[in-house]
Amino acid sequence: MADINDLDQLRAGIDECDAQLVALLAKRNSITGQIGAIKQQTGAPLHAPDREAALLAARREEAISQGVNPELVEDILRRMMREAYQNQQAKLACAAANLSPIVIVGGEGAMGQLFAKQFQRSGYEVKILDKSQQHNATEILRGAKLVMVSVPINALESVVKSLPKLDDDCLLVDITSVKQAPLAVLKAVHNGPVVGLHPMFGPDISHWVKQTVVVCEGRDHHVAQGLLQQLQVWGCQLVELDAKKHDEAMQIIQVMRHLTTFVYGQFLAKQSHTLAELRSCSSPIYQLELMMVGRLFAQSPELYSDIMLAQFDNVEELLAQYQDTFAQTLEKLKAGDKDALMSAFAQAKAYFSDSTAHFLTQSRSLLNKANDAKVLD
Amino acid sequence: MADINDLDQLRAGIDECDAQLVALLAKRNSITGQIGAIKQQTGAPLHAPDREAALLAARREEAISQGVNPELVEDILRRMMREAYQNQQAKLACAAANLSPIVIVGGEGAMGQLFAKQFQRSGYEVKILDKSQQHNATEILRGAKLVMVSVPINALESVVKSLPKLDDDCLLVDITSVKQAPLAVLKAVHNGPVVGLHPMFGPDISHWVKQTVVVCEGRDHHVAQGLLQQLQVWGCQLVELDAKKHDEAMQIIQVMRHLTTFVYGQFLAKQSHTLAELRSCSSPIYQLELMMVGRLFAQSPELYSDIMLAQFDNVEELLAQYQDTFAQTLEKLKAGDKDALMSAFAQAKAYFSDSTAHFLTQSRSLLNKANDAKVLD
Numbered sequence: 001m002a003d004i005n006d007l008d009q010l011r012a013g014i015d016e017c018d019a020q021l022v023a024l025l026a027k028r029n030s031i032t033g034q035i036g037a038i039k040q041q042t043g044a045p046l047h048a049p050d051r052e053a054a055l056l057a058a059r060r061e062e063a064i065s066q067g068v069n070p071e072l073v074e075d076i077l078r079r080m081m082r083e084a085y086q087n088q089q090a091k092l093a094c095a096a097a098n099l100s101p102i103v104i105v106g107g108e109g110a111m112g113q114l115f116a117k118q119f120q121r122s123g124y125e126v127k128i129l130d131k132s133q134q135h136n137a138t139e140i141l142r143g144a145k146l147v148m149v150s151v152p153i154n155a156l157e158s159v160v161k162s163l164p165k166l167d168d169d170c171l172l173v174d175i176t177s178v179k180q181a182p183l184a185v186l187k188a189v190h191n192g193p194v195v196g197l198h199p200m201f202g203p204d205i206s207h208w209v210k211q212t213v214v215v216c217e218g219r220d221h222h223v224a225q226g227l228l229q230q231l232q233v234w235g236c237q238l239v240e241l242d243a244k245k246h247d248e249a250m251q252i253i254q255v256m257r258h259l260t261t262f263v264y265g266q267f268l269a270k271q272s273h274t275l276a277e278l279r280s281c282s283s284p285i286y287q288l289e290l291m292m293v294g295r296l297f298a299q300s301p302e303l304y305s306d307i308m309l310a311q312f313d314n315v316e317e318l319l320a321q322y323q324d325t326f327a328q329t330l331e332k333l334k335a336g337d338k339d340a341l342m343s344a345f346a347q348a349k350a351y352f353s354d355s356t357a358h359f360l361t362q363s364r365s366l367l368n369k370a371n372d373a374k375v376l377d
Numbered sequence: 378m379a380d381i382n383d384l385d386q387l388r389a390g391i392d393e394c395d396a397q398l399v400a401l402l403a404k405r406n407s408i409t410g411q412i413g414a415i416k417q418q419t420g421a422p423l424h425a426p427d428r429e430a431a432l433l434a435a436r437r438e439e440a441i442s443q444g445v446n447p448e449l450v451e452d453i454l455r456r457m458m459r460e461a462y463q464n465q466q467a468k469l470a471c472a473a474a475n476l477s478p479i480v481i482v483g484g485e486g487a488m489g490q491l492f493a494k495q496f497q498r499s500g501y502e503v504k505i506l507d508k509s510q511q512h513n514a515t516e517i518l519r520g521a522k523l524v525m526v527s528v529p530i531n532a533l534e535s536v537v538k539s540l541p542k543l544d545d546d547c548l549l550v551d552i553t554s555v556k557q558a559p560l561a562v563l564k565a566v567h568n569g570p571v572v573g574l575h576p577m578f579g580p581d582i583s584h585w586v587k588q589t590v591v592v593c594e595g596r597d598h599h600v601a602q603g604l605l606q607q608l609q610v611w612g613c614q615l616v617e618l619d620a621k622k623h624d625e626a627m628q629i630i631q632v633m634r635h636l637t638t639f640v641y642g643q644f645l646a647k648q649s650h651t652l653a654e655l656r657s658c659s660s661p662i663y664q665l666e667l668m669m670v671g672r673l674f675a676q677s678p679e680l681y682s683d684i685m686l687a688q689f690d691n692v693e694e695l696l697a698q699y700q701d702t703f704a705q706t707l708e709k710l711k712a713g714d715k716d717a718l719m720s721a722f723a724q725a726k727a728y729f730s731d732s733t734a735h736f737l738t739q740s741r742s743l744l745n746k747a748n749d750a751k752v753l754d
Contacts, residue, residue: 010412011428017405018436022450024401026443028394035387051388059395066403072460073399076453078749083449200660204741210751214658239657246658252648253655253663257641263703264637266721269728270698271629273622278630280616281591281623283577285669286630288743292666294729294736301722305715312710319707321647326640326703330696333689338682344643345678351646352671359671362750364581366665369746372455373739374587 036088043093047235085207092122096226099146101125110203112150179243194218209235216243413465420470424612462584469499473603476523478502483528487580526551556620571595586612593620
């Protein structure tokens with residue numbers, strides 16, 4: 001019969017394993033740091049998908065041969081890779097030295113700072129032009145080879161129009177979440193090369209590897225190639241899209257989702273149950289959904305209202321469509337019309353087609369991770 | 378200047394580290410297996426929160442002293458703990474031998490199978506009573522000390538009413554996602570002890586540790602204590618709730634969220650953009666939201682329509698409220714009424730109050746994990 005001493009001894013064994021793990025991580029960090037330095041010198045991209053795939057495959061195989069769950073090994077290795085990318089980005093290769101000096105207009109905002117820091121890590125000379133440097137704009141912009149505008153969407157037009165004239169060889173870039181109108185403004189103001197980017201991430205990413213950036217052609221697209229190469233060196237995944245197509249897709253996903261989430265948050269706030277009560281009896285999936293709703297309200301009411309208003313003209317029709325779909329669903333439910341519900345369900349199912357299985361696997365894995373991280377009260 | 382040989386050599390060093398990691402995991406597995414055996418013998422719960430917290434704190438401290446990111450260490454340790462729980466649940470302690478034999482009505486369904494397997498791991502004698510055993514129901518139920526009903530919500534009443542009479546000391550349990558009506562049915566049919574459970578997880582969990590189970594009192598609650606202790610031995614977190622309060626909370630979270638997700642899926646299906654197009658330019662947060670919508674449509678149209686119809690009577694008013702909130706938001710947008718939007722935003726923000734910061738941190742960490750797992754096309 002086992003006793004408490006056995007348990008203590010076994011737990012000491014676990015602690016020893018875990019201490020070895022920490023030592024192993026320290027050693028791995030030092031090696032990935034050296035690899036980072038080589039990547040910086042040779043200009044190799046931070047993200048090496050082939051090496052990543054080979055590394056994972058080899059260790060999965062080894063796991064199987066040692067009776068260890070390969071999923072466990074892959075999950076841990078992927079987490080270690082994040083750490084490596086994070087450490088390696090302290091000093092990054094420069095892919096287009098001819099784009100220096102760079103000016104970030106709105107460089108004191110969160111996204112502006114993120115880009116400024118990243119360009120600096122790649123050795124670019126970066127100047128900030130924000131409200132407090134306004135009086136010195138001409139001086140700051142003199143000789144700039146790349147000007148990136150990183151301001152809220154509803155300020156973009158006035159900010160761009162008030163810029164001093166840029167050199168004709170300067171690449172003018174914006175990073176707002178809308179692309180048609182901003183690109184038109186940029187092209188109206190500037191005679192030289194123009195490109196529109198939409199980084200599909202916020203200022204709080206831990207590294208740039210595998211982050212998606214949508215690229216919309218503006219003018220003299222060949223001049224933008226240096227910038228795009230730089231993004232790829234940082235590990236970004238580029239998606240080239242027509243500005244119109246991009247804006248439509250954003251309206252469907254981003255704007256509509258924002259608005260329905262906003263409505264859902266208001267709806268919850270009207271209920272007599274507190275958030276704590278609802279959370280206490282939420283499954284992981286609803287915890288996740290509450291989290292998605294709740295995070296929206298971390299933003300500033302003013303900033304958020306401005307964004308909604310700026311986007312409204314373009315999505316009025318979509319909102320009406322959503323409202324109709326909602327009303328029709330209610331009718332079917334009221335009428336107890338099971339056949340109609342099933343056919344509506346089947347239509348949406350067809351749209352998601354093969355992806356439902358993928359989404360299930362993916363969300364299952366993510367929910368497992370959410371449960372791992374759960375801290376009980 | 379570094380060259381390609383240096384890189385190869387460094388990568389060999391990484392491979393060596395990672396091979397050591399696999400060996401370490403094998404060793405850790407063998408120790409946690411032994412700990413599991415002791416827990417089974419002593420009846421100790423699978424989840425030891427104090428030990429877990431102490432282990433994490435000690436290794437975080439060690440990480441800091443060795444210049445390793447403590448978050449990295451904690452993430453990896455939590456993932457290893459999941460593995461340990463998964464391995465340790467192969468054989469579990471029995472907390473209430475007097476509840477054996479157990480009959481699972483609907484034991485061929487996914488949730489029924491999950492419970493049957495878990496009871497068996499704890500040494501209970503488990504019998505299945507599903508459609509194919511119907512002719513033998515009396516025989517199967519004879520002498521049962523615990524009968525758990527695990528059937529779809531709209532079948533519950535007829536299934537329970539058609540059961541042969543149970544012994545008066547038998548504990549009758551249901552696990553549907555609604556609690557008031559099922560408990561009333563159980564109490565009408567059976568004279569003995571009754572308890573309602575709502576497991577806040579699906580059949581695809583990798584282990585039971587930290588999973589929430591809502592417990593609603595039925596009759597002779599002291600008899601249910603053995604079952605509740607058993608759930609705690611498995612690591613579950615129990616939330617005792619009044620059945621009415623539970624049902625209201627479920628209507629707000631689960632039912633409403635299902636219906637709005639259903640509407641959103643139909644809305645997406647009507648758009649001219651394919652899912653692949655939308656996904657190509659989605660940020661991680663929208664990937665996550667698309668995943669939440671898409672996973673719903675992995676279900677059977679018939680089963681899902683039945684669920685919606687069964688729930689509709691109770692949520693008709695909530696749906697109307699949601700619809701109103703949606704219409705009011707549209708009005709504010711149409712009128713360009715920024716003040717009204719800001720005040721609506723502020724109200725919802727107040728509801729989420731301090732949790733917004735928590736939700737932000739939590740979702741950031743989850744999005745990082747989603748990015749780790751990203752496989753580029």
